[in-house]
Amino acid sequence: MSERVLMKGNEALAEAAIRNGCRHFFGYPITPQTELAAYMSKRMPKIGGTYLQAESEIAAANMVLGAASAGVRAMTSSSSPGISLKTEAISYMCGSDLPCLIVNVQRGGPGLGGIQASQADYWQATKAPGHGDLHILVFAPCSVQEMVDLVGKAFALADQYRMPAMILADGMLGQMMEPVVLCEPGEVQMVEKPWAVTGHGGRRPHNIVNSLFLTPDELERTVKERFERYRKIEKTEALAENYMTDDADYVIVSYGACARIAKSAVLAAREKGVKVGLVRPLTLWPFPKQDLIKAAEHAKEFLCVEMSMGQMVDDVRLAISCSRPVSFFGHTGGIIPTPAEILAEIEKMAGGNA
Amino acid sequence: MSTLRTLIAGFGGQGSLFFGKVISYCGLHDDKNVTNLPSYGPEMRGGTANCSVIISDEEISSPLVLNPDTLVVMNLPSYDKFVGTVAPGGNIILDSTLIDKKVEREDITAYYVPAAELAEKHNLQGLANIILLGKFLAVTGFTSLETVEKTFEKVVPAKKAHLIPKNIEAVKLGMEL
Structure with a gap:
């Protein structure tokens, strides 16, 4: 087991994501989440990962969509107003059955609101993180240790059920320092993603990642299949x-x-x-x-x-x-x-x- | 079983957050539970910066320090804002070079440390906060001097390691006051 270290919530979450196999981070700065992106910008280049500060939150979330389509563990993070901008891509990822991690270090709203800790994005996270019939997994840590522990869980369940997961934190958790024990990088189990759009040199039929279904019957079928998965999750994954x-x-x-x-x-x-x-x-x-x-x-x-x-x-x-x-x-x-x-x-x- | 609830406050740049970081690492070193909640936002940008630290043998529920057992203040606005919040029977440690007031409350113990002046006099520029930390250590006994020394080696970045002896000198000076 790793030693106990003292870390800020935002930084501990970032390190935990890396140790859970995330090598692709796309973000945009916003208080009180910025330390998470800053930490990624320092660490990712050193371990062969991608850190990209996009031109906007919308772009960052769509880059996550692209990376997730290729089967890698990808994430973005922001705070409340920035998450609103990401909701379009979140819906597309739900419609495309793509796993990813979105972190919301909440601040006060509505609008630009304030920058102090808040939990006013509960409705957004749990009812309508995007348009359409959809859900995402939403985790609510209460300590820096849980920020770390739930990152692993979020990535694992997102991969297992092929859907986005969110860590719904807040400014207090993001800014607070507490002792924390991080997992060892070797402890992470990665799942096969045979659906991913990766280069294969013509050895298999090509995969398609898509959320557009113009035939109502076909769209209803995909949504209903997804809701069967949601029902299973509701039975087994509540904590x-x-x-x-x-x-x-x-x-x-x-x-x-x-x-x-x-x-x-x-x-x-x-x-x-x-x-x-x-x-x-x-x-x-x-x-x-x-x-x-x-x-x-x-x-x-x-x-x-x-x-x-x-x-x-x-x-x-x-x-x-x-x-x-x-x-x-x-x-x-x-x-x-x-x-x-x-x-x-x-x-x-x-x-x-x- | 003991719990230390403390609030450290001053202008941004005076080192209240570093003070909080050092004592938090001491708690970590001593295998205690620790929470360190810094202020952020407009108050940091040119105003007052403060930091709530709890060090405890027990699990810490609320990380808020609304009534500190020991308050450390480095400027007048922080003094005015927080002196009333100190828990009865608690302590206030203040930089008397910068805070020209006498504590009127009789239910708390005040320690007047002319830290800014002492730092200047002892060639410890920029270490007034660490002199106050020395006094804090003497008043609360929250850890040992040895732990504080080890902690500096951890929290001071390698390129600033040459400043560690000065920091330790400042702690000792504060302890002896």
Whole structure:
């Protein structure tokens, strides 16, 4: 195992991508993601990889489409406004069944918004990362270590299911330094990609990577095939951490860096005798419905805590079929909720029962 | 089991982020859990820069330091902004060359270190932050001098390695105050 090193989230994620076999990075600078691209620009030339700063986010995402078509592990990274520009290519990659990694180190929105940490791109990532009937895999790390661990998982599942994967981080995770253990480069398993458009000297029929199907029947068939894959993923790949939920009367649902702050509040509430737990989704799509259904067996009430206006609330309500009240607390625009604020919400929810 | 929650703040360029980096690496060296959350954005660009560091034997949930046990401030705007946030019973270490104020709170302990002036006097230009780090080490005892020395070898880039002895001298000076 590698030694523990201290790294910034953005840089650790970049190094992890390289160790997971990514040799093609296409990007464009934007705060608070820039260190990721900067790290790639230093490392890639030294290891025979490609680092390319494109003329725009749109170009960068389409370069990922091209590289992924050739079967290599390719990625791009940006922050919220830049991700909006990439959505066209993301849709094309979904329609072409191409695996890749997209990193969103979120900042406040809408529009150019601000540059401080935010989780306001939840809807974009999980509902409409591009036009058309589609999904992408969405991972939500809560620490620098998870940024690293989920990169390997994201690349592996993207390859396995032939679809784009996203790491949905935020400015806090990107900028924060924490000790981290990186995987050894030799530990990575690469899958065969017989569909890739690579040179073959006429030894096989040529492959086509395409998202254009002008015959409705044919298009419907490809979409339906893809949705069968999505259903399988929803059954098998959802991930969540369940923290102190076994006996919890009240359950916080929170993800990413925000969930760590919620965890501090859970600990403080437990010290005061309030039976509260935390369900922390590690995958936002697929959404960990089973974990919430299980928590609802005991819980009287749910509270979503997010750095947005409550974009995850409806997913929680749907997961538990509205069987329990689901309320919301959070901040948006780059303001980080404090443990004390969340504790106050927990106590309000628990009412006189604390 | 102990947890150190600290906030280091000053103008951009005064070395508050480097201070945070050094103590974070010390935590790493001592096999502790560490979070280091720097400020970024407009405040970095000509304004105040600050850095929240938690070093703990236990898992760290929230990386925010809203009420530091020890606050280190290097300029007046940071002093004014953060002096009220120090946890009762906590410490404030300030550069008294640049902050011409006396702490009015009676529930915290103040350490006045004329770091900028001392750096000038001892031919340690640019190392006022490290003199403060020496004082920080003496006040909190968060690690050993040996760990700090080893850490400098790790965080100072090879082409600046000749500055390591000066840094260690600055730490020792701060410790003895």
